[in-house]
Amino acid sequence: MSSTFRHVEVRPIPGGVVIYCIRPRILDNSESHEFGEELRSILRLFHPKAVILNLRNVVFLPTAVLSLLVTLKVRLEKEGRSLALTNLRPEIHEVLRIAALDRWFQIFPDEADALAILLPSGQCSLSSE
């Protein structure tokens, strides 16, 4: 079962969540603020060990959103959790490469690849918090 917010849809999986960005672009500050609030709500609601952010619908990534993703990864890793980005369009990957973040973020072609690395079977349990 999935939950839908304004900017994202969430699919809980054992030990984590897959977050689908459903809007192709987040342009202004109020939207990026909303996006950040939604991500924080998801962390509070699901307490995921792993967060897989599927960016297949994202065609534009302003630095306001990039900042949110950097902050999210730093926070998760401090708490012993992990973040992966999947299904990046080439132009989004290019932005990350130019920013030297393509090796700093864990980036996978798709969710299956990310799951295999982040949540190998039997190591993570379904969060009930």
Next chain:
Amino acid sequence: MRSSGNPLWIWQHHRILPSILSEAGQLLAEITGELHHRGWSERDVFAIQLAVEEALVNAIKHGNRNDPAKTVTVTCWLSQDLFRIEIEDQGEGFDPDAVPDPTSPERLEEPTGRGIMLMRTFMSKVAYNSKGNGVVLEKRRSGSAV
């Protein structure tokens, strides 16, 4: 800031924006619409959109500090092969050369500071005025002669 050595402009636009980000988004939509209408590639439009969005947000947030009494003056031109935009805020300006390299390993975890570097990478030219409150961005159409 004045433009020199102008090519044959086929579209021009001048706007004085309030320091409201949604107004910048509307202008950005008009610019990208015009680029699409003129047949610019998705890759070029993406680059221009990213750079202009960054410059407008910088002008409103960091230049004018979201002060509704201050404005951002925007003028843009389009020729067959060149997009140019001038953006000037009413802030105190800054020194773009003093912005640290966001790709250095010790700064990768910093959430901010990547906008200018991305603008410089994606555009053909990025030039600030001496005060640092105005910038000219140019993008030459992919495949056109330099």
